[in-house]
Amino acid sequence: MKVPMEAGMAMDTKVPSRVGKTPRATLAAAFLLAKMGDPIGARERLGSLEKKLAEDILNDGSLKCEILLVDAHIRVYEDRALTKSDSTRLSQLLSMLPAEDRVGQALAFNHLSTAALHRGEFDRAQDHAENAIRLYRLGEAQFGSLHMHTHLGQIRMMRGDLTGAIAQYDEMETSLDQLAGDPQGLRAICQALKSEVFYEMNDLGTAQSLLDDALASIEHADAWLDVLAATYRVRARLAFARAGLPGALSELAHADAAARARQMPRLARLMAVERIRVLTLSDEISTANKEMITIGLDPSKLDADQPERDWGLRHGTTNVAIARWLVRARRPKRALDFIELAEETAIRGGQLLSLAKLRVIRTQAFWQLNARRDATNALVSAIRLLGNQPFRRFILDEGLALQPAVQAVLDGDHLSVPIGGAQRRQLSEILHYWSSGAHPSTLGHLESEQVLVSRRYLELLAQGHSNKEIGRIMGVSINTVKYHLKQIFGDLRVNNRARAVSQARELGIISD
Numbered sequence: 001m002k003v004p005m006e007a008g009m010a011m012d013t014k015v016p017s018r019v020g021k022t023p024r025a026t027l028a029a030a031f032l033l034a035k036m037g038d039p040i041g042a043r044e045r046l047g048s049l050e051k052k053l054a055e056d057i058l059n060d061g062s063l064k065c066e067i068l069l070v071d072a073h074i075r076v077y078e079d080r081a082l083t084k085s086d087s088t089r090l091s092q093l094l095s096m097l098p099a100e101d102r103v104g105q106a107l108a109f110n111h112l113s114t115a116a117l118h119r120g121e122f123d124r125a126q127d128h129a130e131n132a133i134r135l136y137r138l139g140e141a142q143f144g145s146l147h148m149h150t151h152l153g154q155i156r157m158m159r160g161d162l163t164g165a166i167a168q169y170d171e172m173e174t175s176l177d178q179l180a181g182d183p184q185g186l187r188a189i190c191q192a193l194k195s196e197v198f199y200e201m202n203d204l205g206t207a208q209s210l211l212d213d214a215l216a217s218i219e220h221a222d223a224w225l226d227v228l229a230a231t232y233r234v235r236a237r238l239a240f241a242r243a244g245l246p247g248a249l250s251e252l253a254h255a256d257a258a259a260r261a262r263q264m265p266r267l268a269r270l271m272a273v274e275r276i277r278v279l280t281l282s283d284e285i286s287t288a289n290k291e292m293i294t295i296g297l298d299p300s301k302l303d304a305d306q307p308e309r310d311w312g313l314r315h316g317t318t319n320v321a322i323a324r325w326l327v328r329a330r331r332p333k334r335a336l337d338f339i340e341l342a343e344e345t346a347i348r349g350g351q352l353l354s355l356a357k358l359r360v361i362r363t364q365a366f367w368q369l370n371a372r373r374d375a376t377n378a379l380v381s382a383i384r385l386l387g388n389q390p391f392r393r394f395i396l397d398e399g400l401a402l403q404p405a406v407q408a409v410l411d412g413d414h415l416s417v418p419i420g421g422a423q424r425r426q427l428s429e430i431l432h433y434w435s436s437g438a439h440p441s442t443l444g445h446l447e448s449e450q451v452l453v454s455r456r457y458l459e460l461l462a463q464g465h466s467n468k469e470i471g472r473i474m475g476v477s478i479n480t481v482k483y484h485l486k487q488i489f490g491d492l493r494v495n496n497r498a499r500a501v502s503q504a505r506e507l508g509i510i511s512d
Helices: 003-010 023-035 039-052 054-059 061-076 084-096 102-118 122-138 142-158 162-177 186-200 204-221 225-262 265-281 285-294 311-315 317-328 332-349 352-368 372-385 399-411 421-436 440-462 467-474 478-492 497-506
Strands: none
Touching: 023 039, 023 061, 039 054, 039 061, 061 084, 061 102, 084 102, 102 122, 102 142, 122 142, 142 162, 142 186, 142 225, 142 352, 162 186, 186 204, 186 225, 204 225, 225 265, 225 440, 225 478, 265 285, 265 317, 285 317, 317 332, 317 352, 332 352, 352 372, 352 399, 372 399, 372 421, 399 421, 440 467, 440 478, 440 497, 467 478, 478 497
């Protein structure tokens, strides 16, 4: 397997329009087109080649294997989760590849790892990834080997091993430093995935910095759903932590536009789950429910596997979003029934981070039912699940509604078993974070950013623009405009557009 993984990935972006003189050049073009976000074009190239060389493919086992490998690669970028049948097909392909084709075997294990990740089978995904790394190295395919570190880093994070995930990405970056060039944009990919780990550690500054450095490269040159989803998810969460619901919705509107432009409905669906998250955390319960209905989630059905068709299941994001909504909608008993099923799914998949988040939400449900002992025990269980890992955000994100339960645990109230020193330190830090508010160094930046956004909306209101026109000008959806205006009306203590404009002029926010 000479072309796709190493040479194909390093090709100039203009090459696909020029190649086609040989079958393997066409395969390289199809490989690159898929990665750059044109799986339709890639599939057309491959289909045309298969049709043209139908007889040759039957007689040339090597060419047939290469076509099957590129076909598997395109499937990854066709915006659908790989299934067990895809894994079966790849396993059959492995048996067809010659023993000396190390890169071809590595590419097959690469896609087998991706398929296992899609199904939340972390042990299997890790085994396949490690096999791919070994074979890439034997085939002297250095960039292919480094690419697999992204799989291992994601697995570590979802298993609740943050420090291990950071170490995995650090090792990847150190290896990149020793190589000439970075034709696959691997550094930006590494930074985007690493930012998600730093977010969970509540190191928001580092997470933001990593994304700022990586965003342009990822949006320009990569169509890998893992990376795009992580990038847009963390950007939305950082915006929510920094500027509340309006900031998060603006980021998600940008992500939606990217999903439409790339024709990636699964990415749009994952961003809808993020929208449900921020709406629920902002107590916009009715609007969050409408969003759930839009993407086919039904919180009235006690079926934790209903999001199974959703790629977000392996992160647990969908189940966590549903459980949180049930609690915030004041349906604690139904929430507990759902969480019990969702926890079984998380345990089967070894998704410790998802499991911890579900137990934090379980804490809130028990607290609403005045079952204090059950609530504090659920919170302590969530903390203990992750050991001494530097997790903070999965508790902080739930907001001050969780503060009474945290305080009760620290006071030793309603506990079946006293907490240890490590857990006490973690909860004390979280309580201190809540009491101290935003870090002083960020206040000036946040205030100026919010003022600029609000001023622009008010100026457009003063000019008489409709919500639809404002959305077009600002590059956001009508729903995002509505949420921005709702926030502005609340800040100005007014209830309509005319009064908002009048009050803003009186305060000097906008001029006449």
